[in-house]
Amino acid sequence: MPTDTRRISGPEISHSPYDYCLTPPIDLIGADKKRLDGRLPAQLRPLFLRAGVISQARGSGYIEVDQTKVICAVYGPREVLRREDFSLKGQLTCDFKFTTFSCRLRRQHQQDNQEKDLSVQLLEALEPAVCLQKYPKSQINIYVTVLQNDGSALSAAIICASLALASAGIEMYDLVLASSVAMRDALTIVDPTEREEEAVLNKTHKAELNAGSMTVAFLPSINQVSAISSDGEILCETLTKSMRLCVENCLKLYPVLQQALVKHRLDKQADTS
């Protein structure tokens, strides 16, 4: 693992307290047909969205899905500084970062492999929605920071980034929405928390054929899916079924995103007048 020599690290030998506690296999759903946090399997978590939270950035957004908190800043369009091939299309760059304290296990300051992977997934989800040909020779930078991760961080990041892009005045074909599900056997739960995500992917206690999670990014007005990512081992029919479920859930979030943008525009209007 790469270490950062410029920062003072902790003691040389240390153990995570989680090493000493047993994580018993958790049941995704209790006897009362409810999940650990009291939700029904098909119930989404409450959502909070706000645009224009970072004054220095061109556009920004903040999303809170219960305990998952993500903030996003958009800069640009600005000049491409690195020497690269000439392109008449604009470039989109995404930077996905978990803060060190955001997850159950402490994260490093440097971007690790998972974060790089998530950056690419975020880019793939957003790129089809941005009119890049309107920004020749320019780049648009998106910085996503997860302040607290309680599951479905990628879908929260996609919604937040799309909110930030729209508030930055970047020309887009459509807004991007995202939703995730977790599956185990015949059970499908929407908007999983971190514990549920972990329980699904943790295969030590039981060899399952059908366990995993999935995130779908969706363009509601164009009615197209812009990105799918799935983890774990999932049967094909379950995959198609849960994709449809994700798209349905995305459409449920659409008015929330629209309202957040309209409110942002009205607030800006009120500020100037």
Place this chain on the structure above:
Amino acid sequence: MATSRICVPGQRLNRADDKHIGGKGTYSRNGFIYSSVLGYWEERPTNDNTEILISVHTGETQTVIPSIDDIVTARVTNVNPRFCKCEILSVGTTPLCDVYRGLVRKEDVRATEKDRVEMYRCFRPGDIIIARVLSLGDAQSYILGTAENELGVAIGMSEAGVSMVPVSWCKMQCPKTLNEEFRKVAKVRPEYIQTVHQG
């Protein structure tokens, strides 16, 4: 006529028929006009009153980037015998939020006697020039040209550090030392001066 409604990217605004055309902040797909930015929906008849122009106004924040044939204002940063480098500060009257690099090549400085141009007698670092974007150039910078009467140095600093007064199309005079220095002087249009003063 002007309706004041907020629309979000991807919102369907109208059918794209022979009566309605999409303007700024919109795009059309499958015979419909959609909004591409967050802003206010505006419908306005075109000048000849035959069509309705649908556009979306973002308000005060405008994302401009230089495109071909735009008049830009730039600051000269570096001069050498072949070209001069500059940073583009604004496009038309809209200031850019971030500078873009531009380049004026020796042959694009003026329209006549192109081969007798001496870069040091046309631009100096620190000058504010008005130029036209000739091409998007390479990955590095935009190619600018000043081969018009209205284009060239608008504000030039003398060696004494005073803003100079133009005396001819190729000379400027320092009001303090009365020294004359060579520049490719722009014949700045009066209406343009107006906007500069207001800004």
